[in-house]
Amino acid sequence: MLINFYDPKHVYIVCGKTDLRKGIDTLAIMIADNFGMDIYDDSLFLFCGNRNDRFKGLYWDGEGFILLYKRFDNGKLTWPRNSNEVKALNHQQIEWLLKGLNPLPKPKVHQASKGAFF
Template identity: 70%
Template sequence: MLVNWHDPAHIYLVCGKTDMRKGIDGLAMVIAENYGLELYSNSLFLFCGGRNDRFKGLFWDGEGFIMLYKRFENGHLSWPRNSNEAK
């Protein structure tokens, strides 16, 4: 399996809590239904759950979706819970 990773043109933070049990299809549905953004563009979508020590990313590489998962062993993120906090 080869990964066609390149720098995304856009990075979107999905504010608030996302159900981290969701896989590729569930996260793609969140983007399509709630934000109306193009999933197949050169964009990285980032999601965080209720715990600020882990997050997921979704990226289309031209052939399929790549789902990233990061868990901090020490520390956590300051994740915006709404669009006002993100600005």
Template identity: 70%
Template sequence: MLINWQNPKHVYIVCGKTDLRKGIDGLAIVVAENFGLDLYDDSLFLFCGNRSDRFKGLYWDGEGFILLYKRFENGGLRWPRYRNDAHQLTNRQIKQLLEGVNPLPPKRVKTASHGDFY
């Protein structure tokens, strides 16, 4: 069974770097222990390691987990590495990610005003 990116009810991007040597059980533990999300709620979880030309996906199809692995031959992903959370993506953001555009805006740093120093 191939997964259409728009079919799952939820698609989460796990930001930062994940050890892609992990298999199904290891990735499921990352989701359950770090983010408390329901692995069985028609959700696809996307993970990226050090290299931006590949990622893994974890999906429960109702009978078991499917582990997806995608490697781009040309180009790569703009994975949000400045965050440490799992963020739900819209269909538009999934398309941006697969086109090499970072789907999440960078966090803005609030600049200090002169009065903040006193």
């Protein structure tokens, strides 16, 4: 595995639907501008589109960005669809997410700036 989902200091799930055609620059700008978060702070950001069998991850490894794309052959993610939020995940919640379970009972929430639409 290129990156261990448990290694970054922070793992955030971007709720709602994200256009997975977006690349590194657009996803990074979205995180920095809409949520005011530091994309260089050893953080992995996870995004999901319309289909719940795939997601993207954006991670700064200290030298450049890594863009991850994962598609499940058998199974689906349970992804929170309330938009304009980023929620922090702990190790257990990451495990649940990757098994298709609902990972978000009550994690920390970061609200998007008003007028932001993605």
